Amino acid sequence: MTVASTSDTFASSSTGARPAYLDFNATAPVDPRVANEVMRYMLQEFGNAGSRTHTYGQVAKERVNRARQEVAALVAAKPDEVIFTSGATESDNLAILGLARHGEASGRRHIISTQIEHKAVLEPLEVLGGRGFDITLLPPDEGGRVPAESVRAALRPDTLLVSVMAINNETGVIQPIEEIASVLTEHDAFLHVDGAQAFGKLVQPLQHPRIDLLAISGHKLGAPKGIGALVARRRGYKRPPLTPLMYGGGQERGLRPGTLPVPLIAGLGTASALALDEADERTAAAVAIKAKLIEALRPLGAVLNGDPDRTVATTLNVSIPGVDSEAAIVALKDVVAVSNGSACTSQSYEPSHVLTAAGLPRELVEGALRFSWGPDTTDVPTDLIAERLLQLVRR
Known part of the structure; x- marks a missing residue:
């Protein structure tokens, strides 16, 4: 039995498909192989x-x-x-x-x-x-x-x-x-x-x-x-x-x-x-996605949570000043699937114990968004993500 490719799962909703999936830290799709x-x-x-x-x-x-x-x-x-x-x-x-x-x-x-x-x-x-x-x-x-x-x-x-x-x-x-x-x-x-x-x-x-x-x-x-x-x-x-x-x-x-x-x-x-077997090529692809996402969010005054020189290439935790994470997730829901913390504790709606322990101000903790991706991620709608978040900033 051959399983079909998962590429359609990650297509942008701008094409009428499902939202792009950027919550790999919660769970990754099963590789067809x-x-x-x-x-x-x-x-x-x-x-x-x-x-x-x-x-x-x-x-x-x-x-x-x-x-x-x-x-x-x-x-x-x-x-x-x-x-x-x-x-x-x-x-x-x-x-x-x-x-x-x-x-x-x-x-x-x-x-x-x-x-x-x-x-x-x-x-x-x-x-x-x-x-x-x-x-x-x-x-x-x-x-x-x-x-x-x-x-x-x-x-x-x-x-x-x-x-x-x-x-x-x-x-x-x-x-x-x-x-x-x-x-x-x-x-x-x-x-x-x-x-x-x-x-x-x-x-x-x-x-x-x-x-x-x-x-x-x-x-x-x-x-x-x-x-x-x-x-x-x-x-x-x-x-x-x-x-x-x-x-x-x-x-x-x-x-x-x-x-x-x-x-x-x-x-x-x-x-x-x-x-x-694919470690090097996966890392190179992940680095490129991260750089593109950071560049798209930079004009919004994005604050990177976690030392950017010591973070893995497949994860970006970011806060947009003045934007609450719950509001951002709702605004992005037809564009991209993201989270504001661990999936294992997401139902508690408590401020992140991780970001709190690092001493981040409460507004950054409450505004934190986690983007995470993997080897199946190809087309990330970075411009559309930035556009939706910019609308929240202007409110």
């Missing part, structure tokens, strides 16, 4: 990877093994260090809550993280705080970055875990993961990285061998929703001492029981391989 692979393992090779007595099961198992290799290759890990999960939220929970028993047994109850993490990290940390763990949340600087020196200053002998996201989901600011990893060279603390927005976009930083636990999500990368992984790297011969959150079946080295979703795993594997 990935979709074809998923459909093959749904309709043809539908065996259970745990079935050892026939060829259907063997084919499924072999595809799962190849997917481990494809995911591992993107982050320079070993295939048996890849644990398949339902996505980055589950992976974050497994990494953080899964270390709790070890922390309690070893007397190491201190955890360092940041104020700008995703709720998939902050809420498990709150749970551990209620269990007697001491949680230190570091603030970002004005550019939205948490300096490695702040991590160094917060380290204690009883620090169990340092958890820092690779790319912020709202601002696109790249955190200094490699520098933080170097800070931890002489410390036993585990380093957990939420790589949901970075996997497939940043290659080298996520390959640092000092990253013990790396959470990834397929649907940010062109794979289906419902699949992700936790990369749990060994130190020498020792695996991170994780305790499972669920029990029953023993799959994924006993850390994530349940029948493996082979079609979704195949999709994640294919998406990972494509991201590695």
Whole structure:
């Protein structure tokens, strides 16, 4: 079965089609090549990877093994260090809550993280705080970055875990993961990285061998929703001492029981391989889109939220003075699909905790718009976006 191209999805509404899609940080469309692979393992090779007595099961198992290799290759890990999960939220929970028993047994109850993490990290940390763990949340600087020196200053002998996201989901600011990893060279603390927005976009930083636990999500990368992984790297011969959150079946080295979703795993594997193969051309295309969008918004007095020299090429968080983000989204709804923050918290209508932590004035926080795009994005109606926003400025 061949899946049609998704190019029509991103056409401008000026042609009578759907609005251009610029909310990739919320979710990316499934790459047609990935979709074809998923459909093959749904309709043809539908065996259970745990079935050892026939060829259907063997084919499924072999595809799962190849997917481990494809995911591992993107982050320079070993295939048996890849644990398949339902996505980055589950992976974050497994990494953080899964270390709790070890922390309690070893007397190491201190955890360092940041104020700008995703709720998939902050809420498990709150749970551990209620269990007697001491949680230190570091603030970002004005550019939205948490300096490695702040991590160094917060380290204690009883620090169990340092958890820092690779790319912020709202601002696109790249955190200094490699520098933080170097800070931890002489410390036993585990380093957990939420790589949901970075996997497939940043290659080298996520390959640092000092990253013990790396959470990834397929649907940010062109794979289906419902699949992700936790990369749990060994130190020498020792695996991170994780305790499972669920029990029953023993799959994924006993850390994530349940029948493996082979079609979704195949999709994640294919998406990972494509991201590695096409990394340079994807980055170049994303840089061009970002430059064009910034140039179109510049005459409106646009304020870029997040250090522009330290943001990923696929994200732009911007505020237009005097323009409320909700009004802007309504004005743009037939032109482009954008957001004003994390899709996971968008229904709360609360000011962004990320931008607030960076010390931005309230009017900029309330006016912030997040544009995000990916390899399928081609025709961005920048002039029409600027025209609609200019109408709001003049009111």
